[in-house]
Amino acid sequence: MIAKLIHSRYLIWVLLAVPAIPFIDEFISPSRYYPEMMQRSGVLSVQLLVFSLSITPITLVLKPYDWGRVISRWLLAKRKYFGLAAAAYAAIHTIFYLRFIAWDIELAWLEALDWPFGTGWIAMILFILLAVFSNSWGVKTLGKAWKPIQRFSYIIAIASLSHWLLLDFFIDDALYWIVPLTVAKLIHIAFRVYPLFAKATDKLV
Numbered sequence: 678m679i680a681k682l683i684h685s686r687y688l689i690w691v692l693l694a695v696p697a698i699p700f701i702d703e704f705i706s707p708s709r710y711y712p713e714m715m716q717r718s719g720v721l722s723v724q725l726l727v728f729s730l731s732i733t734p735i736t737l738v739l740k741p742y743d744w745g746r747v748i749s750r751w752l753l754a755k756r757k758y759f760g761l762a763a764a765a766y767a768a769i770h771t772i773f774y775l776r777f778i779a780w781d782i783e784l785a786w787l788e789a790l791d792w793p794f795g796t797g798w799i800a801m802i803l804f805i806l807l808a809v810f811s812n813s814w815g816v817k818t819l820g821k822a823w824k825p826i827q828r829f830s831y832i833i834a835i836a837s838l839s840h841w842l843l844l845d846f847f848i849d850d851a852l853y854w855i856v857p858l859t860v861a862k863l864i865h866i867a868f869r870v871y872p873l874f875a876k877a878t879d880k881l882v
């Protein structure tokens with residue numbers, strides 16, 4: 678029963694949806710401070726994105742251990758949902774922004790021409806693209822192109838972190854997420870480039 682619950686996709690959907698409650702509440706009865714909602718939705722989206730991109734390196738590090746392989750299988754099966762949740766919170770963030778500027782599309786367009794906002798839009802458009810093709814229909818339609826297109830998630834990470842750095846004077850907040858992502862990717866590259874390194878860690882069992 679508990680194992681079934683842990684592997685259920687409904688559980689992860691519910692857990693990932695819980696932080697959306699204050700945002701939905703704010704949509705229904707606007708009362709909160711705009712920068713607070715922007716900060717919470719934007720940062721949450723970045724956190725989920727960084728976590729989903731770190732799953733492969735985490736599984737490589739956990740590979741030598743039996744318990745690690747159990748966690749890895751769970752993480753790999755649920756990775757897609759972390760990515761989709763990141764896209765959903767980015768969409769909420771964008772809707773807060775559009776509501777704040779009273780849905781003035783001309784103003785949104787003019788602001789998008791500047792790097793701090795343009796980088797946000799690049800991330801949002803690519804998020805939509807990946808979310809649309811994330812299902813079995815997308816895999817079938819894109820065929821061999823599906824996997825390379827999934828790598829757009831790295832462009833999303835670079836664009837959204839640049840957006841954060843360009844908009845925010847407090848860069849240390851962004852660094853909390855840039856540093857773990859960089860470390861995770863370096864570990865990933867080390868496993869790819871040096872198969873001997875991977876073999877050595879296999880022997881740690």
Ligand code: HEM
Nearest residue numbers: 712715716719720722723767771774797798800801837841
């Ligand atoms: C669709 C285009 C986007 C627009 C127009 C936009 C707009 C904004 C604005 C206006 C702010 C400043 C809020 C304030 O403090 O007053 C902001 C901050 C932020 N945005 Fe976006 N954003 C976009 C996309 C994204 C995406 C896709 C992400 C994440 C994946 C993101 C993450 C963040 C983060 C982390 C902050 C900094 C929050 C803080 O520390 O205060 N944004 N965004």
